Amino acid sequence: MSEKSIKHIVEAVLLAAGKPLTLDQLLAVFGDGEKPGRDQIREAIAALQEEYAERGIELVQVASGWRIQVGQEMEPWVSRLTEEKPARYSRALLETLALVAYRQPITRGEIEDIRGVSVSSSIMKTLQEREWVRVVGHRDVPGRPAMYGTTRQFLDYFNLKGLDDLPTLMELRDFDTINAELELTLPGEGAEAEEAAGQAQEPGLVVVPVAGEGGESNETLH
Amino acid sequence: MSEKSIKHIVEAVLLAAGKPLTLDQLLAVFGDGEKPGRDQIREAIAALQEEYAERGIELVQVASGWRIQVGQEMEPWVSRLTEEKPARYSRALLETLALVAYRQPITRGEIEDIRGVSVSSSIMKTLQEREWVRVVGHRDVPGRPAMYGTTRQFLDYFNLKGLDDLPTLMELRDFDTINAELELTLPGEGAEAEEAAGQAQEPGLVVVPVAGEGGESNETLH
């Protein structure tokens, strides 16, 4: 049996095995008439290792034997394969964030009054961890509750120059009609549309009547 | 991103995936700034296929996408790895599967009509548990029997890209034109097996009481 086919058999068997194989196990796959020596198996392994060196795979020895694995340098690409779609925020969280944005400074109690239900601590915690909301002071009433406001990061994320860029409450009422006129995408979903990466953030601006910028971004798109 | 690294990334990702990947899935593992074109992915696949050709490894396209597999030529060595023999399937199961594959959507009753025997529930259950066959709807007749079709897993398992890749069905011959056909085909084949033809075929001709035509064809024969 030629060196070359020993190498190819060792490779094929290691690839198909799905688990590490010892030298003995590798030897065992050869039929009676074709058994190579242990040295030949070792040479085949060494030859494969050399071939793999410049590629993203490795033939390594682990506790239970030899195995072919995808190298660490391929982690970013392989990981993207199994990347889970990030979860979505709850309505409660979004409404809380919206109330902080429109009514800041606002206490948790005031948010609860408007929403008619209690606001969980985890929501306030998530919003602060995301650095969209921060404590801006304390209301001078018994208990001195924290007052919340939005952050610079919040404006950046939604691509707003300032809170003034948010539609007024009056405009919000007619929001469905505004919305229907605009094809708005999520900031993060840009990756799905092949070219949209750069433009994904813009729709936020489009909501505000900034004709010039909106027009420009459309032109860039096409 | 260089041709070479695209190839290596495609290889690493396919090797790590453990399931077939579509072109889109392969594209998705590349980050925003490094997205290759679909053609580049296709080229990488072609280059890998060429490299694998002499090594007993295959990069094949099946129904759910591209997958790297150890090819049939390596089967003798790979199968020595495992003690257990791969499952064998009964003729009844395979015939039922064939009918679902070629005649989908098909009801159990229709399968039974063609096979001339009843199809056991356990066969339908096994086929569905293996995820080769699934209920695709219900026939709009009394009892609303389930109609069955094959799945992508079925195609993947049998190394097929699509139903078009199934082996072609034996041609059905028209009984009514039997005599005309005999007339046409027999003279050509007569040389090979003149006596056999005369003996084997003639009883049929004699039984069918088509004196006129049968006689003619016989005359042509002799």
Added chain:
Amino acid sequence: MTETPPPAEQTPQQTEMPFAYVQGEAVTTLPKDLYIPPDALEVFLETFEGPLDLLLYLIRRQNLDVLDIPIAAITEQYMEYIELMTDLRLELAAEYLVMAAMLAEIKSRMLLPRPVETEEEEDPRAELVRRLQEYERYKQAAEDIDHLPRVGRDVFPVQLEAPEKQVVATPPQVSLVELLKAARDAMMRAEMFSHHHIQMEPLSVRERMSSVLGAVSTEEFTSFTELFRPEEGRMGVVVSLLAVLELIKESLIELVQSEPFAPIYIKAAAAAEAGPGKEPVAAVAES
């Protein structure tokens, strides 16, 4: 399917079988290989997938074309198997008996003399042949499928150990639209909320416009300040002002002020004058 398949494993007896020529003789001359050891018969019969499969076997064993079945001979052979099964008290599936009946029927129809040859008349075997062919193609297809390279038997998909995934939590994405919708919903719910709890008079501008119009006349001037009720609070004042401005815009009232800081008076616009609506506004602007 070829017209003359190669004579694979054909025994000499079979080629000499006379029953193919004379229907009557078939009963007495049984092919020798029909007799198989009784204890093997059960296994033998189990290999058949039903009556069509058994029939195909009988036909193929004699190298016959499916399209050209010597029905009497095949029927006799088929019945032999059925009898063997009953003799051995094998549970006989109904399908086999149905087929026996079908064969018997075809045979009888073929034996009956037909007075006139009509082209339309179908060969009694046609249906059987159709079914046999139909079954055979899927029997063949099943064999073909069985020979396809199969995962785990012939081909072995590779799954390698992947590098350890670096955990990078990707936070949920939120669009401005989502945020604004949430804001609107929260506000709208809050409004309903306040209606129920703080029994506040709805202070709609439209409603106030009506009451202002009711208070002024075309003949006399009404004092501007009379239109405001302090007890309504700031909201009431704002609504009143909006109502007045709206009425001016719609040219329904006129606003008059003699000099800066002098009292402002209001008069309802004359019904005939639809046009000169801008004058009152101009008056305000001058002031």
